[in-house]
Amino acid sequence: MVFSSTFFLFVFLPAVLILYYIAPRKVRNLILFVFSLVFYAWGEPVYVFLMIMSTIVAYITGLLADKNVKGRKPWVPKLSLLIAVLWNMGLLLFFKYTNFFITTANDFFGLKINNLDIVMPIGISFYSFQTLSYVIDVYRGDVEAQKNYLTLGTYVALFPQLIAGPIVRYKDVAQQLAKRKETMSNFASGVHRFAIGLGKKVLLANAVGKLFDVISNTPQSDMSVTAAWLGIIAYTFQIYFDFSGYSDMAIGLGKMFGFDFLENFNYPYISDSITEFWRRWHMSLSSWFRDYVYIPLGGNRKGKFRQCVNIMIVWFLTGFWHGANWNFMIWGVYFGVILLCEKLFLLKGLSKLPKIIGHIYALILIVIGWGIFAFDDFGKLSQNFRNMFGLSGIDLINDQAVSWLGTYAITFVILIAASTPLIRKLGSFVKKGFPVVYSCVLQPLMVVSILVLSTAYLAGSSFNPFLYFRF
Amino acid sequence: MNKKTEKISQIIMVSVFILFIFGFAVWSLLLKDREFSEMENRNLAQFPSFSWKSLNDGSFTSGLEKYVSDQLPMKDELVTLKTDADRLLMHDLQNGVYFGKDGYYLQDYKENSEQVEKNVGYINDFVSFCPDVEIDMMLVPNSISVMSDKLPASATTQDQNKTISKVKEKLSDKIRFYCPMDELKKAVSDGTQAYYKTDHHWTSDGARAAFDGFVKFLGEDELKAQYSCRELDGFLGTLYSKAPSAFSEKDVMKLYTDKDNKLSVNYVDKDKETDTIFDSSFEDKKDKYSTFFGGNFPLIEIKSSNAQNNKKVLILKDSYANCAMPYFTSMYSDISMIDLRYYHDATKPTVSEYVKQNNIDKVILLYNVDFINSDDNFTWLM
Numbered sequence: 001m002v003f004s005s006t007f008f009l010f011v012f013l014p015a016v017l018i019l020y021y022i023a024p025r026k027v028r029n030l031i032l033f034v035f036s037l038v039f040y041a042w043g044e045p046v047y048v049f050l051m052i053m054s055t056i057v058a059y060i061t062g063l064l065a066d067k068n069v070k071g072r073k074p075w076v077p078k079l080s081l082l083i084a085v086l087w088n089m090g091l092l093l094f095f096k097y098t099n100f101f102i103t104t105a106n107d108f109f110g111l112k113i114n115n116l117d118i119v120m121p122i123g124i125s126f127y128s129f130q131t132l133s134y135v136i137d138v139y140r141g142d143v144e145a146q147k148n149y150l151t152l153g154t155y156v157a158l159f160p161q162l163i164a165g166p167i168v169r170y171k172d173v174a175q176q177l178a179k180r181k182e183t184m185s186n187f188a189s190g191v192h193r194f195a196i197g198l199g200k201k202v203l204l205a206n207a208v209g210k211l212f213d214v215i216s217n218t219p220q221s222d223m224s225v226t227a228a229w230l231g232i233i234a235y236t237f238q239i240y241f242d243f244s245g246y247s248d249m250a251i252g253l254g255k256m257f258g259f260d261f262l263e264n265f266n267y268p269y270i271s272d273s274i275t276e277f278w279r280r281w282h283m284s285l286s287s288w289f290r291d292y293v294y295i296p297l298g299g300n301r302k303g304k305f306r307q308c309v310n311i312m313i314v315w316f317l318t319g320f321w322h323g324a325n326w327n328f329m330i331w332g333v334y335f336g337v338i339l340l341c342e343k344l345f346l347l348k349g350l351s352k353l354p355k356i357i358g359h360i361y362a363l364i365l366i367v368i369g370w371g372i373f374a375f376d377d378f379g380k381l382s383q384n385f386r387n388m389f390g391l392s393g394i395d396l397i398n399d400q401a402v403s404w405l406g407t408y409a410i411t412f413v414i415l416i417a418a419s420t421p422l423i424r425k426l427g428s429f430v431k432k433g434f435p436v437v438y439s440c441v442l443q444p445l446m447v448v449s450i451l452v453l454s455t456a457y458l459a460g461s462s463f464n465p466f467l468y469f470r471f
Numbered sequence: 472m473n474k475k476t477e478k479i480s481q482i483i484m485v486s487v488f489i490l491f492i493f494g495f496a497v498w499s500l501l502l503k504d505r506e507f508s509e510m511e512n513r514n515l516a517q518f519p520s521f522s523w524k525s526l527n528d529g530s531f532t533s534g535l536e537k538y539v540s541d542q543l544p545m546k547d548e549l550v551t552l553k554t555d556a557d558r559l560l561m562h563d564l565q566n567g568v569y570f571g572k573d574g575y576y577l578q579d580y581k582e583n584s585e586q587v588e589k590n591v592g593y594i595n596d597f598v599s600f601c602p603d604v605e606i607d608m609m610l611v612p613n614s615i616s617v618m619s620d621k622l623p624a625s626a627t628t629q630d631q632n633k634t635i636s637k638v639k640e641k642l643s644d645k646i647r648f649y650c651p652m653d654e655l656k657k658a659v660s661d662g663t664q665a666y667y668k669t670d671h672h673w674t675s676d677g678a679r680a681a682f683d684g685f686v687k688f689l690g691e692d693e694l695k696a697q698y699s700c701r702e703l704d705g706f707l708g709t710l711y712s713k714a715p716s717a718f719s720e721k722d723v724m725k726l727y728t729d730k731d732n733k734l735s736v737n738y739v740d741k742d743k744e745t746d747t748i749f750d751s752s753f754e755d756k757k758d759k760y761s762t763f764f765g766g767n768f769p770l771i772e773i774k775s776s777n778a779q780n781n782k783k784v785l786i787l788k789d790s791y792a793n794c795a796m797p798y799f800t801s802m803y804s805d806i807s808m809i810d811l812r813y814y815h816d817a818t819k820p821t822v823s824e825y826v827k828q829n830n831i832d833k834v835i836l837l838y839n840v841d842f843i844n845s846d847d848n849f850t851w852l853m
Contacts, residue, residue, distance in 0.1 A: 001536075005536060005540070006495075006536075006539050006540045006543055007535065007536040007539045007540065009492055009495070010492055010495040010496045010499060010539065010543075011496060011539055013492055014492050014493050014496045017489075017492075018493075042532050043529060043532065045526065045527055045529065045532075046527075184478070184481045184482065184485060185477075185481050187481075187485050188480070188481035188482075188484040188485050191484050191485060191487075191488040192484060194488075195488075207557075207560075399627050400627050402625075403625040403626070403627045406561070406624070406625040407561055407562055407563060407564070407625050408562075409561070410560045410561050411560055411562075414560075435476070436476050436480075439476065439477065439480035440476065440479060440480045440483055443480070443484065444480075444483045444484050444487045447484065447487060447488065448487055448491065451488070451491050452491075452552070453552070453553075453556060455495075455543075455549060456549040456550065456552040456553040456556065457553050457556075458540070459540070459543055459546050459549035459550050459553065460549070460550050460553035460554070
């Protein structure tokens with residue numbers, strides 16, 4: 001199930017909210033757990049058992065990974081940590097990467113191994129990272145092992161963050177899981193946050209995503225350099241509003257149930273460097289790799305050379321985490337190299353230049369990065385880059401590109417404004433002048449408008465006039 | 472802002488949200504399920520039947536989602552809101568339809584050369600089966616090419632003239648080929664509404680202009696019949712349904728009757744005979760264009776008491792032909808209409824056998840460009 005569907009908005013969410021709030025506090029985790037399993041099983045009726053199994057492994061290895069238990073032999077925590085790592089990585093490798101490895105081996109060695117009939121379980125990249133970080137944290141002594149299976153199960157399955165993150169760490173929500181207080185103020189800001197996320201996904205990401213789809217399906221004979229850039233810029237906006245919208249919805253839903261998840265995005269496209277971009281983009285993932293890969297590898301404590309190697313390892317893995325394909329690895333390495341350059345000399349140079357130069361530099365590299373990310377078909381990927389840089393003999397601009405520019409001009413203005421803190425600043429400015437009008441009228445009005453418009457767009461997407469009788 | 476107003480603002484925010492999601496939830500529970508959507512012209516999803524198998528393969532849950540989204544209260548109004556919000560953003564092309572000037576919806580056109588060539592090939596094969604019959608063809612351009620000046624500036628649609636010349640060039644020279652582009656353009660510039668604003672069909676007046684041009688082209692006498700006219704207003708057609716806007720202008724449909732001409736209309740295989748080409752049961756429905764004949768049927772035979780020519784004519788047609796029938800029936804005494812989309816019964820004579828068995832004097836192919844560009848039923852000519 002996805003949040004941006006009429007079924008979620010008008011059936012699932014009302015049902016879980018009403019049961020949650022009429023139930024006594026003691027059973028609220030159980031209600032969340034059961035509804036989360038339904039939410040997951042909705043599209044994956046079989047793989048829900050895999051997730052439960054994963055939680056059981058995390059539960060047992062977590063209990064045994066605690067080093068502070070009296071009389072426990074030192075090898076026990078070590079072994080359970082190893083099992084947790086092997087289980088989670090094994091799961092991820094098997095379900096996400098097996099077919100990629102088979103295809104690659106076939107290509108390289110001329111083998112003819114058939115691909116396995118594996119469908120990747122939804123959210124496996126997220127929940128295996130979460131359960132793994134839980135066991136590691138217990139092992140490190142950062143957090144106590146959870147003795148209640150239901151509490152741990154609720155953490156792993158918690159539907160707001162289950163299928164697309166943010167990657168919530170157990171230690172950040174451990175207290176809330178055991179004891180949390182749902183408040184009106186939390187619920188209200190959750191509503192506001194959820195509406196913003198829904199609007200980002202349904203109104204902005206889907207609209208501009210349509211343009212990317214159209215352009216990437218345009219025959220080469222109708223392409224132009226402008227159209228190629230326009231397409232990839234559309235994708236740049238689509239992926240940001242899609243993903244950050246989903247995180248906003250997750251955070252907002254969390255608040256409705258009394259949880260505080262950490263932020264996942266912080267206006268990434270206003271960055272002045274790639275280093276800054278990665279501090280603002282998918283923050284829960286980059287901090288995961290920092291804490292569980294980069295620092296354990298030695299981080300920057302073992303000299304410049306080791307640091308460079310560590311950075312490249314982390315970025316190779318970050319890329320690979322995004323999908324079982326070469327383009328994601330290239331994408332990761334691409335950013336690894338840029339970050340390395342920035343660390344070694346570029347940042348120093350950029351700081352001497354006007355800010356706008358750094359901003360343009362960062363944006364161009366980000367857009368090119370998405371150009372690598374967007375196509376998992378290598379032929380399409382290179383064709384697109386040849387189009388972007390005018391190496392395929394196409395025109396700089398043609399009628400079709402002008403038409404897209406015209407019809408999407410307003411959309412792009414809205415997208416650009418929404419990528420910056422402009423609207424938020426405008427809000428606080430109005431709030432300062434007219435606090436009551438703003439909080440009691442304008443803000444609720446905005447939320448209602450977004451909800452109604454989003455519902456209209458959802459209705460529109462399922463609106464299939466059947467016109468075959470036409471002639 | 473003091474604590475109290477802050478509390479109030481939070482209560483407002485939460486109530487608004489709760490009202491919204493529970494409002495829709497309760498409303499859809501109370502609302503009786505709709506079977507059919509006139510706007511979308513399709514059956515809507517109903518509550519799925521449960522079985523362990525359907526649960527396991529995911530068809531139950533996806534059916535449930537379809538059910539909820541199909542039965543959403545105010546769905547048509549919400550879609551209208553979406554269309555207009557998109558228009559506000561200057562998205563002039565939605566669902567394959569342009570929002571043109573003066574309230575005209577114009578259906579986008581992209582040539583499907585392969586289909587066109589196939590269809591022309593089938594027609595040519597058919598001609599070789601009917602060597603002794605006169606065969607004429609009228610290929611009607613669509614509003615997007617006749618009224619291309621109504622297109623928004625951003626439009627990038629393909630020129631139908633290219634398709635028309637291609638058909639003309641590849642068509643067997645035994646067929647007399649006619650395209651009423653100039654007549655329709657002239658009619659439009661003289662102030663006739665030749666196409667509906669909200670529907671993909673031409674109007675009865677557009678059909679008349681083309682019919683007169685066709686007869687002149689064939690060198691036959693011009694139509695002498697006198698018609699009385701009845702108007703049906705409030706027509707919102709198929710193009711409106713594709714991108715419903717609250718600002719659409721409704722169309723008026725004209726029904727022309729030749730009072731001096733008694734008809735007998737026989738819906739072959741349907742056990743239905745009437746004395747009119749109109750089916751009044753559609754007058755109050757959304758699908759008003761089906762007032763002509765009640766839609767499309769495999770084979771309809773019409774006899775006219777007072778036609779200008781005593782000829783047996785077979786018309787191979789799409790729905791553009793339906794509103795031109797007042798003129799054809801006043802012109803020819805015996806008319807058979809075959810719609811290849813429905814004429815699929817293998818136990819019935821093929822079209823060329825039908826021509827021979829019924830001593831047809833003249834075959835007319837009457838199609839619009841969009842149809843010949845997209846339909847794959849011409850194979851049933853064989």
